[in-house]
Amino acid sequence: MEPIVQLGTEHVNPALSDPALGVMNFLNQVAMQFPQAISLAPGRPPEEHFAIGATLPYIERFVREGDLTQLHKADRHGIDSLGQYGRTNGVIGGLIARLLRRDEGILAAGNDIVVTIGAQEAMCLCLLTLCGRPGDVALTVDPAYIGMAGAARLLGIDVVGVPCSDTGIDLHALEKTVQDLARLGRRARVLYLCSDHANPTGLTLSVSERRRLLQAAQSLDLLLIEDGAYSYFCYDTQPLPPLKSLEGGERVIYLGSFAKTVFPGLRMGYVVAGQRVAVAVGESASLADEMSKAKSLLSVNTPALMQAVVGGLLLAHDCSLRDYVQPRVRAIHASRDAMLAALDKYAPRRADGSRPITWTRPSGGFFLTVTMPRPIGNAELLDCAKRYGVTWTPMSYFLLDQSPSPQLRLSFSYVTPDEAAEGIRRLAAWMQHFIDI
Amino acid sequence: MEPIVQLGTEHVNPALSDPALGVMNFLNQVAMQFPQAISLAPGRPPEEHFAIGATLPYIERFVREGDLTQLHKADRHGIDSLGQYGRTNGVIGGLIARLLRRDEGILAAGNDIVVTIGAQEAMCLCLLTLCGRPGDVALTVDPAYIGMAGAARLLGIDVVGVPCSDTGIDLHALEKTVQDLARLGRRARVLYLCSDHANPTGLTLSVSERRRLLQAAQSLDLLLIEDGAYSYFCYDTQPLPPLKSLEGGERVIYLGSFAKTVFPGLRMGYVVAGQRVAVAVGESASLADEMSKAKSLLSVNTPALMQAVVGGLLLAHDCSLRDYVQPRVRAIHASRDAMLAALDKYAPRRADGSRPITWTRPSGGFFLTVTMPRPIGNAELLDCAKRYGVTWTPMSYFLLDQSPSPQLRLSFSYVTPDEAAEGIRRLAAWMQHFIDI
Incomplete structure (x- = not known):
């Protein structure tokens, strides 16, 4: 033995x-x-x-019609250029920006988008970039998808809950939590939530609740992490504008996923992080650029073939997935x-x-x-x-x-x-x- | 604006x-x-x-001939079952175990293998599972591939170097480092190295150096993380047995990658982690199972389509990549x-x-x-x-x-x-x- x-x-x-x-x-x-x-x-x-057999040919479409200039030697090697190491933040940020504009009313620059290994990696990137100092705390609505709190704990980051139910998020408790933490010398950096059909409560925030939450984030100096996983799945009402698209939305980091709209096995998600970060005196970078440093040490790249599937699909559907x-x-x-x-x-x-x-x-x-x-x-x-x-x-x-x-x-x-x-x-x-x- | x-x-x-x-x-x-x-x-x-166009059809081969029993509803949905959420540690561990036996002389059980988003995620899993307590230190040969030390720093884990050059690893310095840390109440948990054609030094350890390193790991109660990224690329000599295959190899966690043998854009790697971990009094789990908990919070799954590419390729080549x-x-x-x-x-x-x-x-x-x-x-x-x-x-x-x-x-x-x-x-x-x- x-x-x-x-x-x-x-x-x-x-x-x-x-x-x-x-x-x-x-x-x-x-x-x-x-x-x-x-x-x-x-x-x-x-x-x-899922129709995977019909989805794989989108790779060819992306190679034919996509912007491959971000891929190394793309001119020389066509589809094979997808096999090489590539840009850390991905090659379909521009197409995702068009998707967000059409389907969600979110205005974002392609360069502010990090293509991730599903929304899960995006959560890790938020935590690693924004909650990396002693005393930093991540807030999450409670109950919530366990991947956010689980990732925080795995990464050694304290996480505190803000009560919510199928009827709303307790903004009074949010304010009190942030203030209580501050009195202990700690800083609530982010609040994770889902504004549409949340897992597990099913909660959808009304537009006025969204506005109040954005105001609270402003007055508490908090960034909101909005998980848009279920935004396409509206049955009785028209889709509501995401927090990210409303006034005050500059405080929102938006997480997207193609797990529910295309299929989970792609492991394709993204994060919109256009906030500016002071990196030295008088110098700033986008939060997406800071996240790319963390991503280069977690996964190096999101598989380019999986990006090409989504890229080709977006090209074929004029960057809207509503009909699809x-x-x-x-x-x-x-x-x-x-x-x-x-x-x-x-x-x-x-x-x-x-x-x-x-x-x-x-x-x-x-x-x-x-x-x-x-x-x-x-x-x-x-x-x-x-x-x-x-x-x-x-x-x-x-x-x-x-x-x-x-x-x-x-x-x-x-x-x-x-x-x-x-x-x-x-x-x-x-x-x-x-x-x- | x-x-x-x-x-x-x-x-x-x-x-x-x-x-x-x-x-x-x-x-x-x-x-x-x-x-x-x-x-x-x-x-x-x-x-x-890379020959990506010729490589994608391996997906179909995997669906036809691979063991899909680990995929949900595989009987009903064929290739579409690859699109669903799946087993965290992946579905081609058994094929990789056969590859390791044939090409590297490493005996491993499929269940002890975690399929990862490239070797980079495997490094993060090693660090997150094994260096998660205050005072834990990760050692790396120095100089080395920067992804290991970078990940440790990103994750807030102290990393200490052990000098090496193109002529060898300084085992005396290794011993002294571990002892010095112990005197400070700290514990060196792992040593990262590459035994074949290392990046950046080009160092290849001789068999006797490998044996001495394994003995040092044993006497210092250290786990070795052996990165096999370049093991296939021998020009003047026959491949040498990996640390993992030698006597004392039970102390070795082996990292593999398909980035160099297939192509990097797959983001396909793996870690062999059959060590036993006490999880409660009288109960133990494999280190691979503990890693799966961490992986479920970093990336959820390695994209099954990328696993299927490698799985089909391995099936088509009788689980050896030497000729390929x-x-x-x-x-x-x-x-x-x-x-x-x-x-x-x-x-x-x-x-x-x-x-x-x-x-x-x-x-x-x-x-x-x-x-x-x-x-x-x-x-x-x-x-x-x-x-x-x-x-x-x-x-x-x-x-x-x-x-x-x-x-x-x-x-x-x-x-x-x-x-x-x-x-x-x-x-x-x-x-x-x-x-x-």
């Missing part, structure tokens, strides 16, 4: 023992243990719309409707007709939340998977402190309408256990 | 002001300023051998020979026939080093580019403290034999300035 090196716990980064990193593991284990269960857990786009994503928007919309209808039909009522269990009616996105009469967690999830054949995600997974919560997140993005209805029928049977007779 | 947010220096991570991050910038500026100069600077593989890389090995070998012949022919001699300027004769890899009579840096580089039309890299760029060095690094990987010869002819004219008459 080969000798084994056994490393003690003292050898390993304690951030890796963070319970937040274990919860997704538990969810995967449940999924593997009960493969026949209907999963209302994963926040994935449906594969039916319609089939999947319609599909997920239908699954949402089926899920809501099934909840109306199957969820338990009291004798007087009232509902002991409530749920949200999100106007878009991938998720809704259900509020149970008491906190639920792993034990209830396991029981529900085993006895009722349906899985979901406890809201506690998304809370910074993992505290018990009576809420759960249901995803309707990765199921057909029939699966959504059947999943809810099963879930409703499980819900009966929570009703006082 | 749009309002601008101006962030003071206190807002930005001071690690980004590290001069090491500026040097490559300077090199790029020189390259842009003098586009007609022959560049003996970049450590790039030649594009002539022969054309580029021969090409770079020829450029090395042309560069050495030109140095013999053109480099200045004293009246007595002796050489005031010396250079190395590496048995493989991409680089040789030249030792000048006095320290050289940016000023000399700029002058040489401007007046003689040839560029190179000052060795000081690769030193941890950026201290002045009389050495420079010449790359022969990205020039034809004719360009190598002409570059050296120009360089020799510049060298005349350094000769005392």
Whole structure:
């Protein structure tokens, strides 16, 4: 037998023992243990719309029509120039700038955009560039996508939550948090949030809430990190203007992703970071340029072939993805409707007709939340998977402190309408256990 | 005009002001300023051998013949399953394990391999998992590829150098460094090095030096991070066994890259990390599993399409790349020979026939080093580019403290034999300035 090196716990980064990193593991284990269960857990786009075979030829289109001047020796080597080391911040910033102008009303220069390995790398770049000093704190709405807080903890950066729910972000708590930190000599640098159909709450901020948040950021000297992951997935209303496009938007760092609009396996995202940074007396650089230094040490480049797929796709669609994503928007919309209808039909009522269990009616996105009469967690999830054949995600997974919560997140993005209805029928049977007779 | 947010220096991570991050910038500026100069600077593989058009069909081969069981719903969606979120540590670990066994004599389990965004992400994963506590120190041979020390600094991890040259690593200094750190209550966790044709020194360790280094690692309780980036590029000798394949190799974390053997734009690398880690009393996990937690927060996944390119290529070549890389090995070998012949022919001699300027004769890899009579840096580089039309890299760029060095690094990987010869002819004219008459 080969000798084994056994490393003690003292050898390993304690951030890796963070319970937040274990919860997704538990969810995967449940999924593997009960493969026949209907999963209302994963926040994935449906594969039916990926059409990878039809997407790869966009590489050729980008090579024919794209701006390859940022690629080395592109004139001599055509497509092979995509194989070389390239510009750290990527080669499709200009096309993404046109996309942002058309689809989001965001005005950005191509040079202010860093093309990243999904939005996840973009979060790391924000944290590494902006929260790198002792006393720096990253704020995130709470609950939120766990990748932001997880990255902060991995990188040794303190993260503090600002309460939010499906009805809004608590701006009073935001102000108090920033002031409390300041009294301790610490500085809140950034606040991470999603303004449209947020994961996991489904929250969409109204335009007036967006304006109030921008004013708060201004008065608290805070940068906002706006995650636009779900901005295309509007079902009942027209898209609202992103924070980045509104007055005061210069305080916003915008994160984009092609995971939901094209497919996740591309690992294509970006960050818009045109803020100016003093780098020496009288000299400034763009935040995107500072981020490029960090990116050169994380991933060197975003794979140029993946950039070319998106670049060619944007060229072929005149730099708008609104029409391109319609089939999947319609599909997920239908699954949402089926899920809501099934909840109306199957969820338990009291004798007087009232509902002991409530749920949200999100106007878009991938998720809704259900509020149970008491906190639920792993034990209830396991029981529900085993006895009722349906899985979901406890809201506690998304809370910074993992505290018990009576809420759960249901995803309707990765199921057909029939699966959504059947999943809810099963879930409703499980819900009966929570009703006082 | 749009309002601008101006962030003071206190807002930005001071690690980004590290001069090491500026040097490559300077090199790029020189390259842009003098586009007609022959560049003996970049450590790039030649594009002539990328054949991207012929490489993309390997995706289909992987989908047909690869083990897709690690992909979600692969049975239902074929190639489209590559578009979904997938296993964090990747889906071609088993094929890479076969490659390592055939080409390197390394025995590894597929599950102990993390497929990464190039070797750069692998370095970050090593640092984040193993150097995450106060007092932890990463060691690197010095000079070395700057990506390792740069990543450590970006991540706030102290890095200390162990002197090395084209003749060897100073094991006495290694021992003293580790002991000195221990006396200060600090712990050297890892030592980064390249055992074959290292960047920038060209150093290849002999088998007995490898054994001595492994013994030192054992007695100093140190893990070695062995970077195999240039292992295929042997010109004069047979490949030597990697540290990882020798007795005591269980202390070695092996980093691999497909940047030089396939092409850099894939951003495909990997890390072999089968060490056991205590995660709780009586429980252990593999280091690869701990790394997966960190990877899930840096990049989520390595793009599955890029994995499929390499996976299909490995399937098509029975999991050996030795024959596949022969054309580029021969090409770079020829450029090395042309560069050495030109140095013999053109480099200045004293009246007595002796050489005031010396250079190395590496048995493989991409680089040789030249030792000048006095320290050289940016000023000399700029002058040489401007007046003689040839560029190179000052060795000081690769030193941890950026201290002045009389050495420079010449790359022969990205020039034809004719360009190598002409570059050296120009360089020799510049060298005349350094000769005392």
